[in-house]
Each structure stands twice: as structure tokens, then as C-alpha cells.
Amino acid sequence: MDNDEIKLLLVKYITREANEQETDQVREWVKAHPENEQYFAQLYEAWQNMMYLKPEIIDEEKAYQKFLSTIPQETKYRQLYRWSKVAAVVALFSVLSVFLIRHYSQNVKSIRIVSVNKGGIKKIVLTDGTLVWLNAGSKLNYNTDFGKKNRTVYLEGEAFFEIAPGKKTIPFIVNTKNYTIRDIGTKFNLKSYPNDSFFETTVVKGEVSVEGNIDNNNREMSRIYVKPRQVLRIYRQQQKEKYTYKPDDQTTKELNEIQVLQIDSANTDKYDGWKEDLLVFDGNTLDEISKVLERRYNVKIIMNDARLQNIRYSGSFKKIATIDKVLSLIKGNTDIDYTINGNTVTIIKRTN
Template sequence: MDNEEIKLLLVKYITREADESEIDQVRDWVNAHPENEQYFAQLYETWQNILYLQPNVVNEEKAFDKFSALLVPQETKYRWLIKWSKVAAIITLFGVLSVVLIKHYSQNVQSIREVSANNGGIKKIILTDGTLVWLNAGSKLNYSTDFGRKNRTVYLEGEAFFEIAPGKKTIPFIVNTKNYTIRDIGTKFNLKAYPNDPFFETTVLKGEVAVEGNIDNNAREMSRIYVKPRQVLRIYYRPQKEKYTYKSDDIQELKTLNEIQVLQVDSAKMNKYDGWKEDLLVFDGNTLDEISKVLERRYNVKIVMDDPVLQNIRYSGSFKNVATIDKVLNLIKGNTAIKYSIAGNTVTITKNNN
């Protein structure tokens, strides 16, 4: 098969338009060489990103342009003029493919399932491929109705813990968030991407994940970063006043990206990142502003704390199966200069000057 034939087969396979014979051809081609497998995975992730990041507002023409751009090598203007016949062939090919892609897109938009965990609750679900997912309070997970058959891609807003079931190489497990895409290379990881938090965070307990900026984000371009067991990757959406550094032979790119923080975590302290699914809250030098966001979601309240000095007070402590926010704040008050009042679902925190 020449390049144009395999491109057509790959697109038909990814968009579920291939017949049994074409599916076998794609699988043989993918398994023939590691570079083929890598190319297929990149192509698959690109199409899934387009579908899942903003399924209700994606412009079909724009989506196809982005997808086809991956297939067409960049050429100089002069070389394009020389190869006018090849250009014509590619344009014809993509004209045919666009019909297939847009048809698939219109079907996919109407077949999205959503699972959510409201503030004050945690939800555990089992996906059709056997993957276990715990959703933290104030989170939602979207996936297509044919998940597990020809795709294993989900979209997360909020926080979730994933225990990935084994799958075929041709169907990678992918998690899309607003700004970043995570590809699972292992089995267990926590992912935090709340829209009102100024950072993205993933923590790997077992295996490995790859993280990269998605195709539509407005953030600075980044290289793919691999996060290993007992590592935490945190990416701030905008530059912070403090600069974080991490010296590692594994991730050289971090030297020039001061908004990226990677930490190696002792196994005894991993519950700070995944303990929430067992109703455990762990704070290790977090500011009251950071803590308030966690407590708002966990106890379904609104916390008012207008003093910037108060917001930056740091606190360390852990809470297991604490039923009310009143008990949590009472314990925090014992070690910090704060006082609080509760009226309905509104909590007001002020300084304690006594």
C-alpha cells in the first residue's frame, strides 16, 4: 500500500467506517513497525481531541482542517509548486475523507454519556472496558456510548482517580481535560483539573502516563512529559510569582518552563493526592485559599474569605471521615489565627486578633 492508501484506511478505521478486511489491514500495518504504531496513536489522539474537547461547538470544517494537517507534511511554497500533481491528489483524497469525518462527527456528538458527582459526594463507576473511576465532588466525566469497542477516550472536568483495565495497543486509554491530554501507559493515577483551580495536576501511583497540551489550548506549547510512579506533575495555567525547579535527567524541558512543577513523593504521603476517595483529607502546607476550595466541594458550602493575608495562611493536617465542615474548621482554628461563622451554606472566615 502507498502512503495515500494507508492514510485513507487509518481514517476509516478511526472513524469506524472500515469493513472487516480494512480493519485487518490496519492492524497488520500498525503491528508491522513501532513507528507505525506511534503514528497511529498520534492520529487517533488528534481526532479524539477534536471530538471531545468541545463537542457542542466544534466547527466541522475547522476540525477536519486540523485533523488533515497531521497527515500532510509541511512543504515550502516552492516545493508545493513543483509537486502540483501530488497536491491535487491529496486535495481530492481529503475531499472524500471530509465527508466521512463530518458524518462520523455528527453521529458522535449525539452519543455522549455524562457521569457526575455533585458537591458533597463521591461516585465510583466501572467503564465498559473494566476501568474503575472514582469521581471526586464537583466533577463530571464524558465518554461516548461505544466506549471500549473502538475507542477508550474520556473527557474530565474536575478530579478523578483511574485504575485502568488492560487494553489493546490499537485502542489507547486517553483522558482529555480543558488544557491537557493524558495518555495512560500504566494502571493507576489521579487527575485533578477543576475549572476554578489555577493548575492542572496528575499523580501516578503505578505505571506511567504521558501528558501534553491539547490541540486547542491557548497555553504555551509544551513537549510531552512522562510522569512516573510516585511522581506528581502540576502545571499552572499562568505564570506564578514563585518559581519552581526540578532537577532530573528524565525531564530536561522543565528548565525553561517555570510554571511546571514535578515532585517525587514518598509512598507514605501519597494519600495526600488520592486519599479523598477514602474520605480522607490531607493538607501539607496548603494555603487557606487552596483548602477552602477543597472544603467547598467536599461539604457543598460557599466559603467567604476576603482578606489576602488570611488566604495565604498555611496549614497542615489530616481529617478522616469528618462529617461536617464545622468540625474541620474547629480543628484548623486550634492551630491558626482564624475564627469563622456558619449561616446556612455560607461559611465566613475572618482573622482572630485575640
């Protein structure tokens, strides 16, 4: 890909206009070199800052309507939709580029990346005194000047934050792929793995605000507050829609299902117990459990029957070193069997 192509793909990815193939291309490009990852983080920070300060600048629909207003009435057909989207994306990149030019050249080498391999947990202390626990398969990025002019971090995966007191004039912000979380309290857990179908935050103490495209059916709902002992979970679902003027043409629309749960202070282990090497499942499906176990024990889990994914299980595991022990306990209460070959686990339906 040439430079212009990757720029267009990056902006389409950040604005969630990229299709599956384009998304894969961006992820491969970001992984290819540390400088690519740093550039992406800078671009994403610019996008988030502009969303917060001047959302009208990046309102894609407004850009589209403005584009249409410059076209003679007789040419305003729906087939221009796609091209106008591209124009809006290109215009957006131009705006972002102006914003970045003052920052990127100075900060391209100023990003710290803390990552945790599958099977591990890491605890770090940020320069402002904030404690962060990173779960397996997670990554945290932040600038080396963190705590001076900003307290912004970028999370992919799961982390528990215990925000340091003070620095109230500089808000603590966590950016994830789809949402921005602003701390108004002290202790909260965030879960935003790219291969999970949901985003989740659990507030143990204090309060946070979650900002972004929360409700697709209500554009006014761009922020929701999560209070102590509340869990906010946003499921991402995709629905294909056909254009009425051309039935064979389809577009994918993302629909969000929002859940807010009140939990007892004694039951927060289900959401943050992982930092103490505790796994708690409360009626979770085997599909959900397998994702957790894959990250915790650095394995690949295969199920030969799709119906197995919907089996539900409740149980807790404290400091269990091997996945074999976990699965043997699950097997004792469900109709499953399993085999382990190296790092590959195959779960099958029990036949007897």
C-alpha cells in the same frame, strides 16, 4: 447569538483565543442544553484527534504566516494581527467541520455524562473494566461505544483511574480543558478543576504522558512523561504584554510554571486519599484548602481579609461529616475564626 457567532466562539475557546467575556458566553451556552454540551464534546474530540495526528493542520502561527504570505509586502503591518487570528480560527472551524460531518450526525446522542454534585464522590466501572472514582464537582463524558474503537474520556474536575488490563491496542486517553493524558500504566489521579490555577496528575503505578502546551517558552516541549510516584503540577499564570507600536494596546499571554515532585509510596494519600473520604493538607494555603472544602461540603467560603488566603496549614481529616468540625480543628492551630450561616462560611482573622 446566531449560529455563526457561537461556532466562532467555540473554536476560539478550544484554541484558548477567547477572552474572559467570550469564555463566559461559551460556558453558559454549553450549560444551556444537553445537545450543546454534546456538540462541544464532539468538537473538542476532533480538535484533540487532529492535534495528535496532524498538528500542522491546526498550527495557528503557521496559519497566520501563510495568511501574511498572500498579502503584498507594503500591507504587512502588525494591526493585521487580530484579523489574521480571526481568519485562522474561521479556517480551523472549517477543517473541523469536515472532520465532524462524518461523526456528529451519528453520535450526537451517543455521549454518556457522569457528574458528581458538590459534597459527593462516585465510583463507576467503564465497559472495558476500568475503575473511575469521581470527586465532588466533577464530570466525566464518554461515548457509548467506548472500548470498541476508542477508550477516550473527557474530564472536568478530579478523578482517579485504575485502568483495566488488556486493550493495549486501544490507548486509554483522558482529555481535559488544556491537556491530553495517555495512559501507559494502570493507576493515576488527575485534577483539572476549571476554577483551580493548576493542572495536576499523580501516578501511583505505571506511567502516563501529558500532552499539550506544557511550556510556553519552549514550543518543542509538547509532551512530558510522569513515572510512578511522581506528581506533575502545571500552574497557569497570565501576564499582560503591551505592543511596542501601540503602548495602550495589550494582549494576555499565558505562562506555565512546571513542577515535578517525587513522592514516597506511603504519602500518596495527599493526592488520592479523597476517594476514601480522607482530606490531607501539607502546608497548603487557606485559599487552596477553601476550594477543596467548598467542593467536599457543598458550601461557599468567604474570607474578609485577602491576607488570610496565604495562611498555611497541615493536617489530615478522615470521614469528618461536617465542615464545622474541620474548621474548628484548623482554628485550633491558626489565627482564624469563622461563622456558618446555612451554606455560607465566613472566615475572619481572630482578634484575641
